[in-house]
Amino acid sequence: MSVAQVAELPADTVSTIEERTPFQIVMMRFRRHRLAMVSLILMTAIFIITIFAPVIAPFEVQELSVNKYFVPWGTVDEATGRVHYLGTDHIGRDYFSRLIYAGRISLTVALLSIFIAEVVGIVVGSISGFFGGWLDAVLMRFVEFMLTIPTLPLLLILSSMLLRNEELIPIPDVVLKFLGNIMLLSPRDARNAVMIVLILAGLGWLQSAQLMRGMVLSLREQTFVEASRSLGASNFRIITRDMIPNAMAPIIVDASLGLAGFIVLEAALAFLGFGIQDPIPTWGNMLAATQAHMLSRPWLPLVPGLPIFICSLAFNYIGDGLRDALDPRLKL
């Protein structure tokens, strides 16, 4: 198509790169990553299922079917006509319903933890990077050291201490009630989940703080920050208006990869018995419970195990896709 031909076309059919908004460009690049798209669709589906858990699940979370332990999948409950899609567990609770409710709890815990971790990380990282000095030195030494300690032993020691001493960190009842409503738990059970959130977030912010600090250090030298300052902008304004929006790309990538990590860590804690405890369903403790019955029912671990794997994989792919889309230079 020659220049003359293009000029003859009606104006609205000609679209050049410059006319796309940054968001459109990112979406376009993201769509190119096929596995990330598949993962995104899959996760959306899982989210919708868990949001409508009370509607979809045929049974209550704690509802026991007496004398129906380990019924095979597809068994119909004669009294009410409801179907045990995936059978029942060792004390007669419906597997499918528990799986959905567990997903709701596991995903909420992971999302909340990553949110808190990123917010704290952004705040600490930008303060540390922006102001520098001894505060920066002390903070970053601490972060570095904490990051080198093996994660799991640290998480275990924290959770074993906090779970036995839940009153140690006071959490307002309003928060518990609110989060309990999201996770469909009583405020008392919600405390257990919130503890795990705090523990995960308590270690999760380290990495994002380091990331944010690095970003701030490089942004500090940019001309637009200088321009802001010469216009008389306050430090607070520079940090919130210039630094944080420009550092968002790597933070978002970090968050989506961190989400995968948190889902696995939460499940690992529950699996080892130091996470969310049994009557509250999570994929991790459901998996741990299947271990005792593996001899006679070898397929059983797949039921809670696969969702953990799928979510972890999906968030990894989404993170990978986002990294490609947001910042092609970051690609490994």
Next chain:
Amino acid sequence: MTAYLIRRVFQMIIVVLVSAVATYGLLNLAPGGPLAGLRQIQQSSRFQITEEDIARIRAYFELDLYLPYRFSRWLIGEPRGPVVIGGREFLSDMVVGCRKPVETEVLNNRGVYEFKVTGCNEYVYLKDLVGRRTSRGILFGDFGLSWRLLRDRPVSELLLSRLPKTVQLIGLSTLFSILIGIPLGVYSAVKQYTRFDYFFTSLAFMGSAMPTFFFGILMILAFSLIPKNAGLPYVPAGLSESVRDYAIPLIGDVAAGSLKDRVLHLVLPVSVLTLVNISFWTRFIRSSMLEVLRQDYVRTARAKGLGERIVIMKHALRNALIPFVTIVVFTLPGLFSGAIITESIFAWPGMGRLYLLALGDYDYPVAMSIFFIIAILTVIATLLRDILYTIVDPRIRLS
């Protein structure tokens, strides 16, 4: 260099001390411990436990001392009694603890009655500490006595009995991961964007997203349970050696505790750890190799007419492995933290499982010792990494 080392060692000491305080504080905040059961026994009328009994048991676990004194006795084994200067005793009447605290039931802000210490009937003075059993302090390698798991035996005994098993597991899997992971990563990088590369990078990607505990269970199912039920050759899963003799199709009879038995038990946990490691390490090596292959000196080497093999092995790989030092060095604390998840799935009697048991069983001295050792080893590993970097990469100078 010397000045740097001295400064680093000084920093290390501070870090170790701070982490010691943190760990000790954490675990002492937690309730439970040896006294948790006692209070229940006391409430049931069958056993008459007097106040004196409780005081004795509290003294036995040093719970009658105030936290700072208890901590300093745990850390450095002091104070053991009055300060003696020139044959004269000082401070012998200093209060260091409370033998019989007054506990009253108070209503807390949640509307639940709970016991709170409100006073003290009988104090412990510094002079009372003379002749009390004490450890020489964790800083000097005395970890004290276990409370629960191996009651009244030294923690070090417990640790030493578990250490070889974990060293076996971590050592073998690290070795295999290096032997398999490095060639895979290098080959992937050299053959970037070929079918082989795509296959292994996506496999590694999935592997690193796979939770270890689920993977371990899948491995047990695939190589132990299902073949066993089907009468096929299988590998035993669980524990590090069998309790009684058994027979496996094709492999034959295996005597309990024999070398064959122990090797068979190693197969599954080592493969799980190795595969998990490989999936992380190949990705690491591949990206670091790709980075190096773009460098000018690699182009120079090729332009000189060197064979591709020499270029990759001598020029590229050596430099690509520099960041890998970090990973290898940090297997050192791994020896003590063990592979907690893998060990717990396979009931492997190593450090990781001991740590879990200690935490679950309120055996604080054991849990604290392990965590403390992990912290120290981490600090040492960091220093080791920095020193090794200067050796493998002369461009880096420490100052």
